[in-house]
Amino acid sequence: MSSLINSARDGVRTRVPRFAEAAVERARLTVVPPRRLGRTQAARTPFAVLVLLMLAGGVVGLLMFNTNMQQASFKATALQDQVNVLTAKEQSLTMELDQLRDPQSLAVAAKHLGMVAPSEPAFVRLSDGRVLGKPTPATPDEAVKINPMPSQLPDSLKQKTIFVKPNPKAGITGGSPVPGTSSADTPVTSTTGTRANGKKKATSSTTADSGATR
Amino acid sequence: MTPPRRRNQPARKPAGRNRATNRGKNRGKNRGSLRGSTHVRLRAALLVIVMLLSLFGARLFQLQGVDSKAYAARAAESGLVSLDLPAKRGRILDRNGVPLAESVAGTMIVADPTRTTPHAEAIAKILAERLHLDYFDLLSKLTKKNDAVRFVYVARRIPSTLASSVMDELKKHEYAGVDTRADPLRTYPAGDVAANLIGLVGDGGVALAGLEKNFDKQLAGKDGKETYEVGGGNRIPLGDNSEVKPVDGKDLHLTIDRDVQWYSQRVLQQAVQTAKAESGAAVVLDSRTGEVLALADYPTYDPNKPAKVKDGLLTSKGMGDVYEPGSVEKVLTASSLIDAGKVTPTTKIRVPGDLPVLDRHIGDWFEHGLIRLTMAGVIARSSNIGTALAATQFTPPQLHDYLAKFGLGQRTDVGVRDETRGLLPASSDWSTLTRAQVAFGQGLSVNVLQMATAVNTLANGGERVTPSLIEGQATTDQGQAVGTATTTRKRVVSASAASQTAQMMELVTTPDVGTAPGAGIEGYRVAGKTGTAQEVGGKCNCYADGGTAVSFVGFAPADKPRFTVYVVVKHPSAGASGGGTAGPVFRKILSYVLQKYAVAPTGTPPSTLPTMWGKDAVRAAREAAKKGTE
Numbered sequence: 001m002s003s004l005i006n007s008a009r010d011g012v013r014t015r016v017p018r019f020a021e022a023a024v025e026r027a028r029l030t031v032v033p034p035r036r037l038g039r040t041q042a043a044r045t046p047f048a049v050l051v052l053l054m055l056a057g058g059v060v061g062l063l064m065f066n067t068n069m070q071q072a073s074f075k076a077t078a079l080q081d082q083v084n085v086l087t088a089k090e091q092s093l094t095m096e097l098d099q100l101r102d103p104q105s106l107a108v109a110a111k112h113l114g115m116v117a118p119s120e121p122a123f124v125r126l127s128d129g130r131v132l133g134k135p136t137p138a139t140p141d142e143a144v145k146i147n148p149m150p151s152q153l154p155d156s157l158k159q160k161t162i163f164v165k166p167n168p169k170a171g172i173t174g175g176s177p178v179p180g181t182s183s184a185d186t187p188v189t190s191t192t193g194t195r196a197n198g199k200k201k202a203t204s205s206t207t208a209d210s211g212a213t214r
Numbered sequence: 215m216t217p218p219r220r221r222n223q224p225a226r227k228p229a230g231r232n233r234a235t236n237r238g239k240n241r242g243k244n245r246g247s248l249r250g251s252t253h254v255r256l257r258a259a260l261l262v263i264v265m266l267l268s269l270f271g272a273r274l275f276q277l278q279g280v281d282s283k284a285y286a287a288r289a290a291e292s293g294l295v296s297l298d299l300p301a302k303r304g305r306i307l308d309r310n311g312v313p314l315a316e317s318v319a320g321t322m323i324v325a326d327p328t329r330t331t332p333h334a335e336a337i338a339k340i341l342a343e344r345l346h347l348d349y350f351d352l353l354s355k356l357t358k359k360n361d362a363v364r365f366v367y368v369a370r371r372i373p374s375t376l377a378s379s380v381m382d383e384l385k386k387h388e389y390a391g392v393d394t395r396a397d398p399l400r401t402y403p404a405g406d407v408a409a410n411l412i413g414l415v416g417d418g419g420v421a422l423a424g425l426e427k428n429f430d431k432q433l434a435g436k437d438g439k440e441t442y443e444v445g446g447g448n449r450i451p452l453g454d455n456s457e458v459k460p461v462d463g464k465d466l467h468l469t470i471d472r473d474v475q476w477y478s479q480r481v482l483q484q485a486v487q488t489a490k491a492e493s494g495a496a497v498v499l500d501s502r503t504g505e506v507l508a509l510a511d512y513p514t515y516d517p518n519k520p521a522k523v524k525d526g527l528l529t530s531k532g533m534g535d536v537y538e539p540g541s542v543e544k545v546l547t548a549s550s551l552i553d554a555g556k557v558t559p560t561t562k563i564r565v566p567g568d569l570p571v572l573d574r575h576i577g578d579w580f581e582h583g584l585i586r587l588t589m590a591g592v593i594a595r596s597s598n599i600g601t602a603l604a605a606t607q608f609t610p611p612q613l614h615d616y617l618a619k620f621g622l623g624q625r626t627d628v629g630v631r632d633e634t635r636g637l638l639p640a641s642s643d644w645s646t647l648t649r650a651q652v653a654f655g656q657g658l659s660v661n662v663l664q665m666a667t668a669v670n671t672l673a674n675g676g677e678r679v680t681p682s683l684i685e686g687q688a689t690t691d692q693g694q695a696v697g698t699a700t701t702t703r704k705r706v707v708s709a710s711a712a713s714q715t716a717q718m719m720e721l722v723t724t725p726d727v728g729t730a731p732g733a734g735i736e737g738y739r740v741a742g743k744t745g746t747a748q749e750v751g752g753k754c755n756c757y758a759d760g761g762t763a764v765s766f767v768g769f770a771p772a773d774k775p776r777f778t779v780y781v782v783v784k785h786p787s788a789g790a791s792g793g794g795t796a797g798p799v800f801r802k803i804l805s806y807v808l809q810k811y812a813v814a815p816t817g818t819p820p821s822t823l824p825t826m827w828g829k830d831a832v833r834a835a836r837e838a839a840k841k842g843t844e
Binding site (some may be wrong): 061069070071076077084085087088089091092094095098099101102103104117119120121122123125132133134136144145146173177 | 312313318319373374375376378403404405407449450451472473476477480481484487565681726735736737738795801802805806809812813814815
């Protein structure tokens with residue numbers, strides 16, 4: 001470093017005229033006195049504090065923000081549950097209302113009150129009080145059946161009377177069959193085949209009974 | 215950093231030089247061995263580090279390369295929730311916005327028998343009481359049979375509130391093993407009302423029949439999906455999160471009036487059961503707009519109990535089954551004849567007791583010798599022979615074209631999937647017998663809505679308005695646009711021909727004149743027509759064994775029609791007739807809609823067209839006078 005300055009000084013000496021030497025001497029670089037540096041060092045502390053505060057504030061803020069978000073999430077979950085419950089409740093009530101408004105249940109209620117749908121519509125015109133149509137009292141004969149008639153049993157479930165023809169070859173009883181009896185509840189018949197059949201039915205019915213009592 | 219380096223450099227350089235020289239000179243000495251051990255330590259450390267790092271690398275490869283999917287799945291399982299967001303199925307509404315079908319969030323209750331067994335009886339008791347289920351059935355479901363069965367359905371499609379209150383009760387007693395799951399529920403609040411039209415949605419949301427199936431695309435909507443992370447049951451705010459919103463289905467608005475539909479179904483049901491008939495159908499049309507207010511079918515079913523539905527009941531039989539319309543078709547022939555200028559209501563016709571056509575004999579439903587009837591009388595007394603004679607003035611193509619314009623043989627396309635086209639044979643195939651038969655409703659077949667629409671043409675002043683079942687416009691799954699927005703109107707007969715026919719039809723419900731005095735409504739002018747058609751069927755595939763279809767069609771008020779009602783009762787027991795069986799159903803339904811829509815009588819004088827002429831007319835007048843004096 002010193003060699004640099006020396007060479008600079010040599011250069012100056014060679015180039016500048018002698019009368020400017022004093023000015024050059026004055027313009028020579030000098031070391032900054034430490035006093036000034038001390039003042040800059042003193043100004044650094046508040047800056048460091050500020051940075052630290054910002055850092056701490058940021059961390060705490062982030063933490064609080066996160067906590068807040070979590071809290072909101074808990075609340076959202078709770079509210080969503082509440083929404084679900086209320087929606088379900090609303091739907092149940094709507095269903096109940098629909099059931100009450102169902103024409104069938106209304107008709108049943110009306111029937112209980114003894115009401116009958118009128119057979120001949122008639123109107124009163126309010127403007128002049130005239131009766132339009134022929135008012136006729138409704139009678140129970142006019143009532144519409146609102147409930148279906150009891151359904152008929154399918155053929156397979158109808159009780160049938162089965163006539164058993166005696167087998168002339170077996171000829172044990174030889175008599176005419178008893179009319180009006182079914183094979184299921186007549187264990188005694190003329191042929192062995194039907195007897196076995198009857199027995200079989202009886203056993204199966206007992207197992208069914210035991211099944212029911214179990 | 216640079217200044218210290220500059221400062222140190224000259225100091226270090228000699229040291230380095232020294233070290234290099236020392237290494238050569240002092241190998242094996244104490245100081246040298248120390249320096250060597252540092253070197254060894256460094257190398258050993260390096261080795262350890264390399265080993266460790268390669269271990270980490272191997273593990274990384276294992277995690278990311280080999281097992282990555284399994285681990286990702288495990289991570290997802292622990293904290294990632296994936297939900298299907300089911301789209302809400304659209305409702306089916308009647309013309310007043312009352313729901314006929316709607317979706318609600320239902321719940322199913324399921325159980326794990328291995329866990330419920332210890333308290334099976336107590337749980338079964340609670341469930342049986344609260345859900346009205348069978349106790350013993352529940353008990354056997356809740357009792358463990360073997361360890362393999364860990365899932366049973368206890369109850370399905372129950373309202374969420376009921377389910378949660380039951381669950382609360384179970385929780386209170388600390389009974390484990392019962393759980394709930396979402397079970398979307400399709401309910402039909404009005405039960406069997408319009409069930410045959412609407413159809414139903416089965417398990418798993420699959421549309422099985424009717425409008426539900428035909429408009430499934432519109433009603434179903436599109437399911438969405440949501441994925442998010444949870445921690446402790448709560449959503450993690452900034453976690454992974456994706457959502458595809460569901461697109462809810464669109465509602466379907468019908469022109470059906472729930473109350474009219476219900477009333478029609480009940481009246482029809484009573485009539486069919488009383489007549490011990492096989493089935494029946496009834497249609498109520500708004501005469502001016504062609505909107506279907508009711509399309510009742512019997513037998514029907516309750517779509518809320520799909521398990522009990524019998525096969526073949528799911529569809530509308532009225533729309534899906536063809537039958538011969540019979541005498542109700544005579545009004546179409548008569549109006550066509552009037553429109554073509556061939557007859558007037560007072561045209562005099564000599565009606566013999568028997569009319570041979572080709573190899574067959576056409577007879578009437580009542581025994582008579584030669585009678586003198588006017589055209590109005592032919593309609594009022596429903597004479598086959600009279601109609602056949604009048605129709606001889608048409609060539610087959612003329613009659614065919616008129617009937618085709620009335621819409622016979624073409625689908626009404628209201629949006630019912632199983633609708634039949636009916637049959638109107640091509641006029642080239644017609645013999646003189648076919649022409650005579652077609653004129654009074656044999657040899658062609660229709661569905662109920664077709665026939666109701668055809669007669670409605672007369673109610674609407676001779677202009678055929680296409681019927682509609684859907685309010686506004688909707689597109690079926692087959693891509694067909696239907697609804698009131700697509701309604702078209704086409705003139706078939708002149709307005710005067712339509713009104714003259716209506717006057718003739720009025721005589722049908724006039725006491726002492728027509729075939730169905732029981733179908734008239736006191737104070738109103740009601741136009742109607744009875745029909746008794748023999749159906750082809752049975753073993754011989756002929757008219758004799760097929761049974762009959764009795765029907766009644768009409769509209770009111772006759773001079774300013776508002777509603778057209780058509781009733782068919784198929785295969786009644788012997789002794790049923792169009793006037794006696796279908797007529798009262800017609801009257802009840804018609805008087806109900808007239809009252810509901812506040813249609814007052816017009817108050818105009820009723821039709822007084824003569825039904826007879828010549829000697830018969832004089833005799834009839836004398837008899838009427840005698841009756842009056844008595």
